[in-house]
Amino acid sequence: MSEDLMFRKEAAAQVRQMGRMMAALYYHMSREVVAAVGKEQAKEIISKAIWALGRERGEQQKDRVLAAGYEHLPQNYGKLPDLPSLGWDTEKAAEAENDTHIRITYCPFAEVWQEKNFAELGRLYCYIDQAKYQGFHPDSDMVTLKNVLEGDGYCEMVCRTKVPDGK
Numbered sequence: 001m002s003e004d005l006m007f008r009k010e011a012a013a014q015v016r017q018m019g020r021m022m023a024a025l026y027y028h029m030s031r032e033v034v035a036a037v038g039k040e041q042a043k044e045i046i047s048k049a050i051w052a053l054g055r056e057r058g059e060q061q062k063d064r065v066l067a068a069g070y071e072h073l074p075q076n077y078g079k080l081p082d083l084p085s086l087g088w089d090t091e092k093a094a095e096a097e098n099d100t101h102i103r104i105t106y107c108p109f110a111e112v113w114q115e116k117n118f119a120e121l122g123r124l125y126c127y128i129d130q131a132k133y134q135g136f137h138p139d140s141d142m143v144t145l146k147n148v149l150e151g152d153g154y155c156e157m158v159c160r161t162k163v164p165d166g167k
Contacts, residue, residue: 008086015087019108023122027113030121046124054128057082058135065136074133074140074159075099082132093156100142100159107155110148119149126155133159 006014034042061082062072070076075098089106113122126147133142141162146152 012086015084016108019087020112023109023112026109026125027116027118027122030118030124034121043121043124046121047127050125050128051131054131055135057128058132058137061132062136072137074137074161077133077136077159093158097158097160100157102157103146104155104157107148110155113149123147123149129157138162 030042030046033045036042037045058077061077061080064080064082065076066072068080070079078100087108088104091103091105093101093103109122109125113119126144126149129144130142133140139162140159142157142159144155144157146154146156148155
């Protein structure tokens with residue numbers, strides 16, 4: 001076997017290691033922001049940064065999906081994955097509402113934040129999914145149904161058509 005080849009299990013472990021490192025970076029940066037400006041203002045700053053990153057990624061994903069010839073539909077977001085296929089454990093929801101309805105049974109970020117008792121501020125990062133879909137398809141809403149950082153056994157989310165305000 002060539003030295004350039006790696007087994008899938010080893011590759012997944014390396015992606016998880018990088019995920020854990022990025023979660024630790026987010027943890028330490030967030031703690032410093034809290035120390036500098038207080039928890040409430042820090043939450044606002046962190047949320048704005050996550051939304052900006054998510055919207056940017058969603059807009060980039062829209063360009064990629066359209067360039068590949070797919071229609072601009074929420075269910076086509078995942079035709080070209082924007083995350084590594086290794087490192088997170090995902091599956092279709094048992095009673096899926098549509099093609100976007102997934103469960104995440106392992107997330108290296110959540111693992112780190114749970115270890116560090118950082119669920120509240122760690123959970124702010126999870127809103128990147130809503131922001132990505134807003135950047136990708138503004139008429140859609142990525143809805144979080146379950147989240148391990150809120151005590152659930154897994155994360156579950158689905159993209160739904162946005163309901164106009166007041167209706």
